[in-house]
Amino acid sequence: MWQALREELYPQGLEIVSVALDTLAEKALPFIEAANPAHPSLIDTAHRVDELFGFLNVPCAVWIDEQGVLVRPPETAWIRNTEDIKFGESVAKDVKVLYATINSRRYWDKYPAALRDWVANGAKSRYALTPEAVLARSQPRPVEEALGAAHFELGQHLYLQGLKDLAVEHFKQAHRLQPDNWTYRRQAWSMVNPQQGPTELYESDWLTDVRKIGAENYYAPLDMD
Numbered sequence: 001m002w003q004a005l006r007e008e009l010y011p012q013g014l015e016i017v018s019v020a021l022d023t024l025a026e027k028a029l030p031f032i033e034a035a036n037p038a039h040p041s042l043i044d045t046a047h048r049v050d051e052l053f054g055f056l057n058v059p060c061a062v063w064i065d066e067q068g069v070l071v072r073p074p075e076t077a078w079i080r081n082t083e084d085i086k087f088g089e090s091v092a093k094d095v096k097v098l099y100a101t102i103n104s105r106r107y108w109d110k111y112p113a114a115l116r117d118w119v120a121n122g123a124k125s126r127y128a129l130t131p132e133a134v135l136a137r138s139q140p141r142p143v144e145e146a147l148g149a150a151h152f153e154l155g156q157h158l159y160l161q162g163l164k165d166l167a168v169e170h171f172k173q174a175h176r177l178q179p180d181n182w183t184y185r186r187q188a189w190s191m192v193n194p195q196q197g198p199t200e201l202y203e204s205d206w207l208t209d210v211r212k213i214g215a216e217n218y219y220a221p222l223d224m225d
Contacts, residue, residue: 001079001080002016002018002037002039002079003035003037003038003039005079005112005115006037006038006039007038009115009116009119010039012119012120013066013119014115014119015039015040016039016040017039017040017041017042018037018039018040018041018042019041019042019043019044019049020032020041020042020043020044021044021047021049021050021055021058021183021187022043022044022045022187023045023046023047023156023159023160023187023191024045024191025043025045027190028043029043046153046156047152047153047156047183047187050183051149053073053074054073054074054138054139054141055074055183056074056180056181056182056183057076057182057183057218057219058182058183058186059076059077059078059079060074060075060076060077061074061075061077062074062075063115063118063128065122065123065128069131070131070134071118071128071129071134072127072128072129072134073129073134073137073138075220075222075223076107076111076219076220076221076222077107077111078102078107078108078111078219079107079108079111079112080108081108082099082102082103082108083103085099087099092207094207094210094211094215095207095210095215097215097216098210098215098216098218098219101215101216101218101219102219105219105221105222107219107222110222110224111222111224114127114224115127127224137223144177144178145177145178145181147177148173148174148175148176148177148178148181148184149174149178151170151171151173151174151177152170152171152174152184152187154170155167155168155169155170155171155174155188158170159191164191168188168192168201168202171184171187171188172188172202174188175188182218185206185209186206188202189202189205189206193205
């Protein structure tokens with residue numbers, strides 16, 4: 001998906017940099033190798049990208065211009081047409097609702113179209129925000145979220161040191177302090193269950209929490225107007 005868009009727009013001056021957020025590089029590397037992308041594809045084992053830019057879920061993206069200025073803050077960057085995905089009877093209703101929401105909002109139409117407009121028109125694009133508009137859309141970071149980030153970072157460190165039980169306690173604190181951060185949740189869950197399903201270590205799991213908020217609320221609508 002991104003590779004095709006990059007091949008189309010790279011001659012016009014756009015570079016796409018994809019970043020996998022995974023503490024365990026060996027988990028993400030096979031997917032990158034299988035895709036064999038021409039654009040830079042990185043693995044952020046420290047979750048610095050989501051910490052610095054404020055990514056709360058994936059797929060998410062920012063736009064940065066030639067001067068290194070942030071043109072659009074983090075937003076859902078789904079560009080795959082999911083209408084052709086066939087679900088078996090065993091797939092949870094909530095997952096089907098999630099994909100139906102993606103389809104109804106037509107992320108995969110809106111986002112690439114806006115990106116093409118920006119590449120063609122630069123700062124004159126209606127989708128290129130002013131620094132003031134970027135700041136207005138940026139999310140505040142109260143002390144609870146900063147403390148949650150510290151717990152998450154400590155949890156990663158302890159996990160890599162083999163102290164997994166201690167790591168879990170800090171991951172739980174990160175989840176409690178920033179409950180809307182799905183990158184924190186999914187990273188912790190996937191370390192003990194690749195499917196992010198129920199385990200004895202956590203009180204919740206991906207599907208349970210999606211049901212709690214409503215699948216239609218899992219991705220924020222794109223504000224491309």
